[in-house]
Amino acid sequence: xxxxxxxxxxxCEVALFDYDYMREGGKRPDPPPQLIAAxxxxxxxxxxxxxxxxxxxxxxxxxxxxxxxxxxxxxAGLICLGIRSAAAVIGENCVISAxxxxxxxxxYPGNA
Numbered sequence: 001x002x003x004x005x006x007x008x009x010x011x012c013e014v015a016l017f018d019y020d021y022m023r024e025g026g027k028r029p030d031p032p033p034q035l036i037a038a039x040x041x042x043x044x045x046x047x048x049x050x051x052x053x054x055x056x057x058x059x060x061x062x063x064x065x066x067x068x069x070x071x072x073x074x075x076a077g078l079i080c081l082g083i084r085s086a087a088a089v090i091g092e093n094c095v096i097s098a099x100x101x102x103x104x105x106x107x108y109p110g111n112a
Contacts, residue, residue, distance in 0.1 A: 001059055004081070008057075013050065017042040029061060032068070039069045055079060 005014045019038050021030045029035060039056075046054060053076030058066040063080030070078045 001057075001062070004057070004059070015042075015046050015049075032065070035061070035065045036068050036072075039065050040073060043069065043073055043075075053077075057081065 001016055005016055008014045017038070019030060019035055021028065030038070039062075043054070043056070055077040056066040056070055056075050057079040058064070059081040063082065066078055066080065069075075
């Protein structure tokens with residue numbers, strides 16, 4: 001996600017967080033309820049610092065956990081990277097939509 005942070009910072013503020021098992025150097029992910037709680041906690045911290053719309057973005061497991069969080073928390077949008085099928089992971093309750101995308105070339109150096 002560090003690479004994506006670099007791309008996105010040119011158009012918005014970006015905040016990253018790590019799950020507990022990652023900070024502790026573990027290889028096996030925490031149980032889903034603990035991952036969801038960590039995601040919600042990080043979202044609550046961001047809400048304290050920002051009054052604008054908040055989008056969740058996650059890659060692989062972060063995207064899947066973001067889907068669960070978006071079902072419980074109000075967010076402006078959800079972006080999942082590197083996820084085969086969000087619907088297969090959490091059922092049909094997850095709707096992913098983008099309301100507006102402009103000038104995506106700025107996200108990819110060399111595509112200006």
